[in-house]
Every structure is written in C-alpha cells, then in structure tokens.
Amino acid sequence: MRKxxxxxxxxxxxxxxxxxxxxxxxxxxxxxGMFATAADAIRDIxxxxxxxxxxxxxxxxxxxxxxxxxxxxxxxxxxxxxxxxYQDPDTAFQAIxxxxxxxxxxxxxxxxxxxxxxxxxxxGVPMSRAIARQVIEAFxxxxxxxATTAAAAAAPNRPEAPPVDPxxxxxxxxxxxxxxxxxxxxxxxxxxxxxxxxxxYVERIYEKLHxxxxxxxxxxxxxx
Amino acid sequence: MCTHAxxxxxxxxxxxxxxxxxxxxxxxxxxxxxxxxxxVTAVVIDGQEEPIxxxxxxxxxxxxxxxxxxxxxxxxFREVRDSNVMGGDARLRYRLDxxxxxxxxxxxxxxxxxxxxxxxxxxxxGLDEPMPGETPGWNGSVETSxxxxxxxxxxxxxxxxxxxxxxxxxxxxxxxxxxxxxEMQLSCARPGEExxxxxxxxxxxxxxxxxxxSLPDGWQRVGTRPELSVVRLRAAHEPHPILAVEDDDVKxxxxxxxxxxxxxxxxxxxxxxxxxxxxxxxxxxxxxxxxYEGLAPGTYTFRVAAFRANGDPAGEEQRLQVVVVPPFHQRxxxxxxxxxxxxxxxxxxxxxxxxxxxxxxLEALERAHALERERARIARDLHDExxxxxxxxxxxxxxxxxxxxxxxxxxxxxxxxxxxxxxVALVRSVDAIVxxxxxxxxxxxxxxxYLVQSTEQFLDxxxxxxxxxxxxxxxxxxxxxxxxxxxxxxxxxxxxNVVKHAQAQAVTLSLRLADGMLxxxxxxxxxxxxxxxxxxxxxxxxxxxxxxxxxxxxxTCTIDSAxxxxxxxxxxxxxxxxxxxxxxxxxxxQRGPGRG
Numbered sequence: 001m002r003k004x005x006x007x008x009x010x011x012x013x014x015x016x017x018x019x020x021x022x023x024x025x026x027x028x029x030x031x032x033g034m035f036a037t038a039a040d041a042i043r044d045i046x047x048x049x050x051x052x053x054x055x056x057x058x059x060x061x062x063x064x065x066x067x068x069x070x071x072x073x074x075x076x077x078x079x080x081x082x083x084x085x086y087q088d089p090d091t092a093f094q095a096i097x098x099x100x101x102x103x104x105x106x107x108x109x110x111x112x113x114x115x116x117x118x119x120x121x122x123x124g125v126p127m128s129r130a131i132a133r134q135v136i137e138a139f140x141x142x143x144x145x146x147a148t149t150a151a152a153a154a155a156p157n158r159p160e161a162p163p164v165d166p167x168x169x170x171x172x173x174x175x176x177x178x179x180x181x182x183x184x185x186x187x188x189x190x191x192x193x194x195x196x197x198x199x200x201y202v203e204r205i206y207e208k209l210h211x212x213x214x215x216x217x218x219x220x221x222x223x224x
Numbered sequence: 225m226c227t228h229a230x231x232x233x234x235x236x237x238x239x240x241x242x243x244x245x246x247x248x249x250x251x252x253x254x255x256x257x258x259x260x261x262x263x264v265t266a267v268v269i270d271g272q273e274e275p276i277x278x279x280x281x282x283x284x285x286x287x288x289x290x291x292x293x294x295x296x297x298x299x300x301f302r303e304v305r306d307s308n309v310m311g312g313d314a315r316l317r318y319r320l321d322x323x324x325x326x327x328x329x330x331x332x333x334x335x336x337x338x339x340x341x342x343x344x345x346x347x348x349x350g351l352d353e354p355m356p357g358e359t360p361g362w363n364g365s366v367e368t369s370x371x372x373x374x375x376x377x378x379x380x381x382x383x384x385x386x387x388x389x390x391x392x393x394x395x396x397x398x399x400x401x402x403x404x405x406x407e408m409q410l411s412c413a414r415p416g417e418e419x420x421x422x423x424x425x426x427x428x429x430x431x432x433x434x435x436x437x438s439l440p441d442g443w444q445r446v447g448t449r450p451e452l453s454v455v456r457l458r459a460a461h462e463p464h465p466i467l468a469v470e471d472d473d474v475k476x477x478x479x480x481x482x483x484x485x486x487x488x489x490x491x492x493x494x495x496x497x498x499x500x501x502x503x504x505x506x507x508x509x510x511x512x513x514x515x516y517e518g519l520a521p522g523t524y525t526f527r528v529a530a531f532r533a534n535g536d537p538a539g540e541e542q543r544l545q546v547v548v549v550p551p552f553h554q555r556x557x558x559x560x561x562x563x564x565x566x567x568x569x570x571x572x573x574x575x576x577x578x579x580x581x582x583x584x585x586l587e588a589l590e591r592a593h594a595l596e597r598e599r600a601r602i603a604r605d606l607h608d609e610x611x612x613x614x615x616x617x618x619x620x621x622x623x624x625x626x627x628x629x630x631x632x633x634x635x636x637x638x639x640x641x642x643x644x645x646x647x648v649a650l651v652r653s654v655d656a657i658v659x660x661x662x663x664x665x666x667x668x669x670x671x672x673x674y675l676v677q678s679t680e681q682f683l684d685x686x687x688x689x690x691x692x693x694x695x696x697x698x699x700x701x702x703x704x705x706x707x708x709x710x711x712x713x714x715x716x717x718x719x720x721n722v723v724k725h726a727q728a729q730a731v732t733l734s735l736r737l738a739d740g741m742l743x744x745x746x747x748x749x750x751x752x753x754x755x756x757x758x759x760x761x762x763x764x765x766x767x768x769x770x771x772x773x774x775x776x777x778x779x780t781c782t783i784d785s786a787x788x789x790x791x792x793x794x795x796x797x798x799x800x801x802x803x804x805x806x807x808x809x810x811x812x813x814q815r816g817p818g819r820g
Contacts (some may be wrong), residue, residue: 012612018619025626058608089673105681107615107651109622109644130677140697181634181680181690181733 004029004121007050009041009067010083011060013054015106019054022110029117038062042070052117053080057091065095072099083108093134096206097124097213104125127202132178135209139166166208174201229530261304262316262528262542268298276544287545292521296338299544301326301528302511312472314530315507318514320546322524322628323588327531330508331778331802332399333357334469337390338376338498340490340756342383345483349756350388355403356778358505358797360740364534366404366468368459371501372739373407379758380494386483387490389424389498392447393506394477400532401506405467405480408459408500412490423599424482425500427455427465434465441758441766443467454480473534474509493786505535518595520588521550596663611651618647652678656716658757667700668742668748671708673733675715675744679733682716686723693734707777707801711744714773714781718746718793726750727790737799740785744795752785763773770795778802 006029010016016034021093023031033048035041038059045053053071057064068080082095090189092103102122104113119126167175170191177187188195267274267288277286290297303314317327333356339347353376361370380387391405408424427440436454439445445453447469456468469478490496523545560816596733623644628636659665659674672694683690715733722728728750736743753763767783770793774781779797 012608014612014616018616021623022619048443089677090670092677106611107618107648109648110619111622127691128677129680129690132671133673133676133692133694179692179696181692183689186689 001028002029004052004117005032005048005050006030006052006054006117007033007035007041007045007048008054009035009038009045009059009064010054010056011036011058012056012211019110019113022113026110026114028114036060038064038067041067045071046074050078051076051121053078054113054117055080055082055095057082057084057095065091065098068095068100069098081116081120089130089134092128093138096131099137099210101206103120103128103131123199123203127178127205129178129181132175136175136179138143138209139212165206165210166212171201171205171208175205176196178202232555255306262301262314262530262540263304264299264526264528264542264544266300267544267546268296268300269294270296281613287523287547290519290546290548292519292548292550294519294548296515296517297364297519297546298510298513298515299526299528300513301542303509303530312533313400313474313509314540315472315533315535316512316528317507317531318512318526318528320425320514320516320526322522323516323519327529328514329357329506329513329802331356332401332506332508333778334391334399334401334403334504334506335391335393336374336376336498336500336502337388338378338496339388340378340380340384340496341386341388341483343385347388348383349378349754351376351378351755351782351784353782354775354780355502355504356506356780357802358535359503362503362505362535364505364536366402366458366466366470366503367456368405369503371404371406371458371460371503372741373499373501375497375499376782377495377497377784378755379784379789380490380492380496381754381786382492384490384492384494387496388481388483390446390479390481391467391469392450392477392479394447398474398508398510399477399506400419400472400474400509400533401504402471403469403504403506404456404458404502406464406501408498411497411499411816413495413497414491414493425466427467429465437464440465440467443480444483444766445478446481447477447479449473449478453480453723464722470533472509491816499695507535518592519548520584520591521548522584522588523547543718555813593663596661599661600658600663603661607654607658610654614647614651614654618644618651620648652681656709656712660705662711663705665708666702668703668737669698671703671711672696672698675712675733675735678712679715679719679731679792682719682723683731688723689730691730691732693732693736695735695737698735698737701800703801707797709794710773710777711779711797714770714795715744715746717766717773718768721763721770721793722746722748722750722791724766725753725763728790740799742799742801744799745792746795747790747792749790752787752789754781754787755785 006023008016009018009033010019011037016036020031020034023029029052032050033044035044038061041055053075055064055067059067064082068082071078072080079102080095080100082092082100084092084103084105095103102116104116108116116126165172173191174187177190182190184195184198185197187196191198247494264276267276269290274288277288299318301316301318303316312466315329317329319327324362332791333354336353336355337350338353339350342348353374355374359369359372361371369444387410389408389410391403393399393401393403406425409421410424411419411421413419427434427443429438430441431438434440434457436456437451438455441457445451447453452469452471452473454468454470455465458466467480469480471478512528514528521632524547526546527571528542530538532538625637625640625644629642632640665671665674676692676694680690719731722731722762726748728748730749732745732747734745734747736745774795774797777797778801779795782794782796783791785791
C-alpha cells in the first residue's frame with residue numbers, strides 16, 4: 001500500500017523536529033514537506049498535493065484557520081488535521097468550518113499522530129463531542145437568521161416559511177448522540193448501524209456545514 | 225500607639241471620651257448609630273504597607289497617594305467597639321467609589337447539616353452544606369423575602385441509627401447574618417419499599433401561640449448563643465411560623481437542631497433526602513480586607529460601613545480618599561486639557577467637564593483592558609515557550625521508550641513513561657491557565673464549551689465512556705477568570721478521583737442553571753465509597769481540594785456515595801456569581817444594586 005504523504009505546518013523548530021522524528025519510523029506515512037509560516041505553506045503546499053496536512057493553529061504571519069480557508073478549496077483530495085496549542089474549542093471549530101477535517105490537542109505523541117493520520121485518510125472522519133456541540137449550535141444560528149431575513153426580503157407578502165433543517169433526521173440523531181457524549185461505537189450500537197456508517201453521516205454533516213458556512217460568508221459579504 | 229492615633233477619625237474622640245466617663249450622655253444623644261466605630265487600619269500597595277495620612281484637627285484628611293503602576297491596592301479595616309449598646313456587632317461592607325457600584329460583603333455562609341448518628345448518638349457521617357452569600361431577592365427580612373429550594377441527599381452509612389438536622393449561622397469565624405428556613409421535609413428511601421416521608425413543616429407548637437422565643441415541638445436551640453435562634457412569622461401564603469437565626473454576634477452563633485428521637489428511623493443503606501426552602505443573607509463582621517487591581521489614574525473614595533445583620537445600613541461609615549497618581553506624561557496631557565478648558569471656559573465649561581469625565585471613564589476602561597491583555601499575553605508567552613519545550617520532552621521521552629523497548633528493564637520503561645505523562649499533564653495545566661486569563665472566555669457559554677472539551681479529552685484518554693447533559697446554547701453571562709478557573713479545577717479534581725479510585729465504566733457530567741444556582745454534577749458508576757468514613761489519604765486530599773476550590777468562590781461541594789452505588793459529586797455556585805474581591809471583571813456589572 002502506498003504511504004500517506006504528510007505535510008507539516010508548524011513554526012516551532014523543536015516541534016517540527018519532534019514530529020519529523022516521530023513519523024520517521026512509521027511505515028504507513030511519510031513527511032513530504034515542512035513549513036514554518038502560513039505564507040510558505042499557502043505558496044508551496046498546493047504543488048505538493050499531500051494526502052494529509054498537519055496544521056498548527058498559531059502561525060507567526062497568519063492564523064492556521066486562514067491558512068485552511070486558503071488551502072482547502074484548492075486541495076479537495078487533501079485532509080487537514082489541526083494541531084491546536086491550547087484547548088480552544090472555538091478556534092478548533094472555526095478551523096473545521098473553514099474546511100479542516102479534525103483537530104488534535106498538543107502534545108500529540110507520535111503513536112497517536114500516526115493513528116490519526118491513518119484514520120482521517122481512511123475516511124474515518126473524527127468529530128469530537130465538543131465540536132458536535134458547536135456544529136449543532138452553528139446550524140441553529142445560521143438557519144434561524146437567513147430563513148427569516150432572506151425569505152422576508154424575497155417575498156415580503158408571503159407568510160414566512162418555517163426554517164428548513166439542512167440535516168436529515170438521521171444526521172441530526174447522530175449529531176445529538178455525539179453531543180450527549182456517545183462514542184462512534186456507542187452511537188452505532190444505539191442506532192443499529194455500523195461504525196463506518198456513523199462516519200459517513202459525520203462526513204455529510206461536515207459537508208453541509210462547509211456549504212452552509214460558505215453560503216453564510218457570501219450572504220454576509222453581499223449584505224455589506 | 226502613635227500610628228493608631230493618627231488615623232482616628234474625628235468622631236473617634238467619642239470613644240475616648242466615653243472611656244473617660246462621659247460616655248452615657250453622648251451615646252444617648254448620638255443614638256445607636258453613633259456607637260460602632262470603624263477604622264481603616266492599613267493601606268497596602270503591592271504588598272507594602274503605607275502610612276495613612278494624618279487628619280488635621282477638624283479638617284479633611286489628606287488622600288493616600290498611589291502610583292499608577294501599582295498592581296494591587298488593599299485596605300484593611302475593622303470595627304472598634306467597646307460596648308454592645310447598638311445591640312449587636314456590625315456587618316462590615318465596603319466599596320471603592322470610582323470603581324464599585326454597590327456595597328460588597330466579605331464572603332460568608334451559613335450551614336445546614338444532615339448527620340447520621342449511631343445508637344449512642346455519635347455522629348458517624350453525613351453532609352455539611354454551606355449556604356453562602358445572599359438568596360435572590362433578599363429584602364432584609366426572613367418574613368417577606370423570597371425563599372429558594374435546596375435539597376440534600378445522602379446514603380446512610382453502616383451502623384446508622386438515626387439522623388440529626390441542623391441549621392446554623394456559622395461557617396468559620398465572624399459570620400453575621402440572617403437565615404430563614406421553611407417547607408422542610410425529610411424522606412428515607414429503601415430499595416423495594418415506599419419512601420417514608422416526614423414533613424417537618426409546618427412547625428407545631430404544643431406550648432400555645434408561637435412567639436419569637438417559643439420552642440417548636442421537637443426542635444432545640446443550640447449553638448454558642450442559642451437565643452439567636454428565633455421563631456418568625458413568614459408572610460407568604462397563610463402567615464405561618466418558621467425557623468430563623470438572626471445572628472449579629474461576630475464571635476458566637478445560633479443553631480436550630482432536631483434529633484433522631486423525633487425523626488424517623490434511618491438504617492444503613494437508606495437514601496435520606498432533606499429538602500427545605502431558605503432565605504438568607506450572610507456577611508462578616510469584626511475585620512476584613514478589600515483588594516483591588518488595575519486602578520486607572522483618578523480620585524477614589526474607599527468606604528467601609530456598618531450594616532445590621534439583615535443588611536440594613538446602620539449609619540456608621542468611614543471614608544478614605546485615594547488618588548492614583550498618573551505617570552508624568554499623562555499629567556501633561558491632563559494639564560493640556562485643563563488649559564484648553566480654561567480657554568473655552570465661558571461657553572463650553574459644562575461640555576468640557578463632561579468630556580473630561582468621559583475621558584476618565586475611557587481611561588479606566590482602557591486600563592482594565594490593557595491589564596487583561598497584558599495578563600493574557602504573559603500567559604500565552606509562557607505557554608508557548610514552556611508548552612513547546614514540554615512537548616519536545618514528552619516526544620523525546622516517547623522516542624527513547626520505543627528505542628529501548630526491547631532492551632530496557634521494566635523499571636526504566638516505566639520511568640520514561642512517567643516523564644512523558646508528566647510533561648503532557650503539565651502542558652494541559654498551563655493550557656487551563658492561559659484559557660482562564662483570556663478575557664474572551666469570560667462567559668458561561670465559553671466555560672461550558674471548554675468544560676466539555678477538556679472532560680472529553682481526559683475521559684477518552686482514560687478509556688471511560690461519558691454522557692453530557694449540558695444545555696446548548698447557554699447564556700453569555702459573564703463569568704470571571706478566577707471563578708472559571710476554580711470551577712474547572714474542581715471538576716478536574718472530581719474527574720481525577722473517578723479515574724484514580726472509582727473503577728468506573730462511565731461518567732456523566734451535567735450542568736444546570738436554575739433557581740439562581742449553577743450546578744455541575746459529576747456522577748460515576750464505580751465502586752463508590754463510604755461517605756461516613758475518612759477515605760484514603762490521596763482521595764481525601766482530592767475531595768478536600770475540591771471543597772476548598774468551591775469555598776474560595778462562594779460555592780459548595782457535596783459528595784454522595786456508598787459502597788457499590790457509584791459516586792455523585794455536586795458543585796454548586798450561587799448565580800450570578802459574586803466576583804472575588806479585586807477581580808477586574810465584567811461580571812461585577814451583573815450584581816444588582818445593593819442596599820445602603
């Protein structure tokens with residue numbers, strides 16, 4: 001099997017070194033590039049087209065979240081894992097809304113790092129409970145606002161349509177179980193489906209989130 | 225004592241006069257308000273005690289000058305009293321005009337006890353629940369203030385023969401305040417049996433019409449000054465008698481107690497629930513310290529005043545002016561503004577004054593924010609530096625461990641594992657500090673998000689499953705950094721206990737905001753322990769830490785467990801929380817207007 005190509009964006013030289021050493025022994029992945037600034041990453045990573053990008057949240061020139069927003073649309077086949085410095089659920093969520101696929105809280109031991117890279121590559125999209133909580137919240141606020149303002153502007157005389165939930169009932173069930181603290185395994189057992197199917201639902205939820213976030217941003221920029 | 229005499233206020237002379245034998249006449253003419261004497265005993269700037277300026281005869285005392293680069297400014301104050309003419313000790317409240325909008329109490333609480341006793345009547349375990357601060361809507365009277373519900377649950381330990389219930393105005397030293405207790409009910413539940421419920425309210429009086437000093441059937445007045453426990457008539461619904469403690473004695477306290485002879489039998493393994501409603505307000509008397517941080521240049525007045533036990537002003541007050549001196553460059557600024565004001569004086573006088581006031585306000589705000597930003601920056605710098613170094617250590621230790629896995633002794637492997645784990649734990653601790661000092665996180669909603677995330681991380685790493693009952697979204701109510709941090713540490717302590725001692729499979733974390741109380745519950749399905757017996761040392765330290773963290777912020781921690789039934793830890797904090805003295809926080813604005 002082909003090794004997974006990994007790029008690392010991290011400004012601290014010690015941590016670059018540590019990750020390099022950690023991944024050196026792995027037989028499932030290899031490091032194809034390391035970058036210390038967002039500018040370097042945005043310039044050079046698209047040409048590398050790695051399978052997975054490990055992205056530090058705090059970079060000296062621009063934030064890792066902005067970096068994700070730049071890179072994700074150019075690299076549809078690449079998964080991005082954020083390395084967050086402090087446990088900051090908001091930043092992690094912003095990164096995910098911008099197109100990242102997951103996040104790891106430092107310090108991450110090499111074993112866990114290699115595992116996470118393999119998981120995200122195999123489509124096992126991770127969604128932590130903390131993120132699930134924010135995803136529900138994001139859908140709630142996004143769909144309450146545009147549904148009232150946009151619809152009212154388009155058809156001022158028509159009675160307002162109730163806001164449409166972008167999630168299917170099944171997707172919502174999965175999300176709610178995660179928020180309540182169920183693991184993928186427990187969620188699968190609860191709903192009588194396989195763990196792989198839970199992953200598929202989560203992936204769809206992420207896609208809808210990205211679409212909604214992008215639409216939200218467009219609506220916001222037009223509204224200005 | 226020379227320094228003493230220097231900061232005696234003008235009216236302090238009355239006390240000396242009284243000592244000289246002229247007292248009675250003056251007290252009589254001055255009324256009860258004139259009896260208590262307050263004094264600011266010291267001003268402490270960045271830990272350094274400063275002399276208090278002398279008061280010229282009949283004049284206004286000079287202001288204390290504080291350099292604007294001072295980080296903390298503290299006032300020590302006390303009540304000086306040579307007799308009890310007012311009928312009780314003062315409850316001391318303080319405020320810094322220019323910073324505080326309300327009077328502030330020193331942190332204090334009353335207590336409720338639900339004790340288990342054995343055949344001999346010896347206490348073998350139970351719960352000790354603080355009733356901190358003030359219940360919402362407190363209006364100075366136990367008869368007309370709104371009451372808030374409280375309940376305690378405990379499993380009766382081995383050799384339980386009965387229970388004792390007490391309500392008292394004492395939780396450590398110097399508490400003064402009022403407490404009303406109503407709608408009491410005690411129930412005992414045994415698996416497979418109907419719970420036995422004993423209503424303790426309404427109170428019965430076989431001795432005739434209840435009066436303040438009557439004894440309700442079954443109840444006893446105890447405490448170091450039993451007569452502080454009284455019977456009052458609560459106006460709600462049908463007017464009915466209630467238990468009250470009205471404590472205006474700094475040194476002593478009152479206590480209402482009902483014993484096992486009256487209450488239903490409880491046996492080991494029973495789940496005993498004590499429910500009641502309470503209206504209370506507690507503060508401290510005697511002496512106190514008020515600490516402030518980050519004061520902008522300007523003039524402030526520190527005030528300490530005597531209040532009655534119920535929170536009504538007693539009329540006595542002591543003031544001290546403080547001038548935070550601006551640094552030189554700012555003074556030129558002010559001078560320039562003043563000159564401008566003079567030029568435009570004829571027409572714009574009013575406008576200039578309000579502009580200067582606005583400027584002062586803006587400067588104060590700016591200074592508070594600058595301080596917050598600076599704190600956050602220092603913490604972040606520390607974190608980035610230490611965090612990166614620790615991560616490197618952890619990863620190197622991990623690499624060594626793999627390198628030598630086949631050749632090293634088990635001891636050596638364990639040691640490298642230990643290095644790795646300690647480094648990881650340290651990074652997380654620094655994380656929590658950075659998070660706590662970041663003013664962007666000063667809301668309940670952000671706290672909940674962080675709580676869920678860190679709990680998830682911790683339990684995932686320990687291989688436990690988890691359930692969350694945390695409403696979303698929560699209000700963006702301000703929640704100051706120090707309070708967030710201590711709450712977080714208390715929850716961590718609870719989770720640590722679960723992982724280390726409980727042998728649990730699953731943990732439920734729930735957060736509820738209701739009835740003026742924030743309640744966080746950590747419940748596990750592990751082996752539990754006997755609440756009545758002192759747990760093993762390590763565990764005991766954990767539990768004590770948790771209690772201490774909660775006490776520091778005016779909250780409580782109750783632990784409910786029995787062998788084989790898991791453990792339930794409940795952390796409670798009156799909502800909105802009262803910021804710690806000196807806390808530069810937006811949370812202060814949430815307090816309602818104070819009396820007096």
